[in-house]
Amino acid sequence: MRAELRRTLVGYGFVLPWLVALGLFIGYPFIAGFYFSFCDYPPLRDPLFTGLDNYAELLGDRSFHRAMGVTLIYAAVAIPLGMVFALTLAMLLNARIRGQSIYRVIFYLPHLVPTVAVAILWLWIFNPKFGLLNLVLSGLLGAMDAWAGLFFDVRAALERGNPFHLGSLALPCAAALAFVAFGPPARRLGLGRRAETRLRLGAGACLAIAGVPFLHTAACWLFPADMVKLHSPGWLSDGTPLPACVSFAPSWALWALIVMSMWGVGQMAVIYLAKLQDVPVELYEAAEIDGANWWQKTWHVTLPMISPVILFNAVMAIIGTFQVFTEPYIMTGGGPEDKTRFVAMFVYDQAFQYQRVGYASAVAWVLFLVIVALTLGALRISRGHVYYEGK
């Protein structure tokens, strides 16, 4: 009994420093913050209990609404995009190719770079005049304009005019060829397998040649202002929405931060990768025997088997995106027009710039509750969709 007690005490002794730090630096601020959220508390005065006043003020505070709006829009776009991007990356990294480990290291490396350094680096990448991104974009879109110009009148499309000219006839020709190659005529023609493959490849190439300009021209017709701007966007200084026709869409500046966040999905990809390698090979073999193609195997085997990890990554992403601070603080300072001012920045400004610790605590608690609600929502939605092998 004494030996058991001693072992327990030693165990607690070892975790004691961590427990003390947890209580001191997380537990106390957590509880104190909750109390202060009901107070008016300029730091050098005594807290004055004001009940729910801070929460009531939040309801009418436009700056807070803007910050919460930016955070929610960012979360709604960046979380799904990041998860899909990370999963795609993990599946590519899972392929058995030469130099696999090197690729894995390369894609994980950005996660290890300090956030401040990343922010400074991307500031240059996003520079509208000298930045790498605009250099590539303007070149790419210039080439695309030239190519699309062979089949459509892109300038007319940008002015919502008639985009068709003689070259546009290639489009129905390509469609007809695709119909022959992929539709019933190919079967009726009774071509050999090799000839059929050749016909399909040719039709595919024609579709690509005419289809890409079609999509480009359609984008120019549908979103003329955005497509013009896309040749050389102002990125971090542009507060207008993209697409311009959707007033609540993320601003160009917010899109810049979203694009930048994709650079750091390496850690999420590594977690996916670990789980992907855990999927039993027999399941794929059984699916192959049943005649499943790549997509069916992914949809019916891979995704269900890694679903717990997808849920984990989703929850971590929700928590992470609601705490975004460093990148916008360094890169935009919340501008332009507060379009990149996240709730975390709002809390910081209230507490350290305006010395309103009580109000900042109330905002922090609302943020906490939003994160908890979204996490619980994710867990609830996941019921019936997440497969745990042990259960």
Added chain:
Amino acid sequence: MRLAHLGLGGLIAIVVLVAVLEPRPSLEEFDPARHAEFASSWDGRVHIAYWEKWGSFERDACQAMVDDFNRSQREIFVHYINASQVNRKAMLAIIGGDPPDVVGLWANDVAPFAEAGALEPLDTFLEEHGLARGYYTENYLKLGMYNGKVYALPTTPMSVALFYNKEHFRAKAAELRAAGLDPDRAPRTIEELDRYARVLDEFEPDGSPRIMGFLPTEPGWFNASWGYYFGGELVDPATGAITADHPANVRALLWVKRYAETYGREKLLRFRSGFGNFDSPQNAFIEGKVSMEMQGVWFPNFIRRHRPHMDFGVAPFPTAEGVPGPRSVLDADVIAIPRGSPRPEAAKKFLLHAQTRGLAILCRMQGKHMPVLRPPDLFREGHPNLELPVFEAVAASPHSFLLPRMIAWQEYEHELSRAFEHIWNWPVPESELAGLDGDSRARKVEELCRAEIERTLAEVRETIQRKLDRKRELDRLRALRGASP
């Protein structure tokens, strides 16, 4: 198990030893380079810390002022400590109970710091040393006041004026004359400024700007104060009510918006993205990309540093037709003694030097004028800023103004800057302006944007007024409950 005990014991012992034996760094160890010069009296002096925001040549000026004090007596040694974001750090230090002895802040910080009780009042100090009346220029003294008490004293003052590139004026002399403008002087009204700007503009073959005569977005530090040049106010001086949507402020934003729409927001965005940092040869004015710019008394220092032979002129910034001038926004760096200052008496002795002999050293070395009514006789002789008389004149002008000194000013300024950006970016369909030029285009822009400008500024007024009302309500509540003031 025994090893585990030993490990645990060892760990605890190391933590305790480090905590107990690690000596606290003392102020005396901070400056070994100066220790050599002041070795004879080093140990006998009271060492005090002076936190200040400046780096670069401005820091040298502060250090020279500090050195002068240190050499002038043998009792006190001031350590100049350069800190970025000094206001936030100072506030944290004051809250944490470990403040510096003296702190250099911006005038904007005085209201929130004083309201929080973070600064010592200096009224008695001013009375004791005969500085209370007739020493300072009234406006600059006001910058350090809050609720009728002095909490901070001005060090280097700020006033602004119009900088214009004389090389550009000369190159376009014929065109300026043809437009009925005098190439040998700066514009005197906003309307004239616009006309000068239009003549000075130069464009690339694709229509994008190469040189802009004037841009209200440059340097972007004064976006909250344009309304004053049109006769506006941000706060009603009689009632203290917020007047963000004063008709003159609306007029100022319409003027700003006309620039955005005349040249095209996108083109201007790309043009501006090519500007370098303020303190660099790629500064828009120094590089010659913008011909006229509102800048402060400090700017000649930077021109001299990056383009010593640049031919530029300085004149009071124009005001709108009918608005009396010259006028300038007045601001200042201030120096204060934080609450809980460990050595307040020594701090006051340094403060006295920083407001008398030290002030002349500081202002002269930073190329600025002095915030006092009668600068020392030799102050102006050989002063490095040849444009000093212009700044002294605008600083002394009865039409120059201070930005509101109120607890919510930082939030107000933030909201005004946001409104400025919002209006600048607010989309006006190109189709609405197609075929219009000059005045007809300006009128159309006004017609299309007026309502949005009025709505935006009214929103700013409501937001800030609500904050002020809430603050008053909380003060009343505190008074009722007898909570700490």
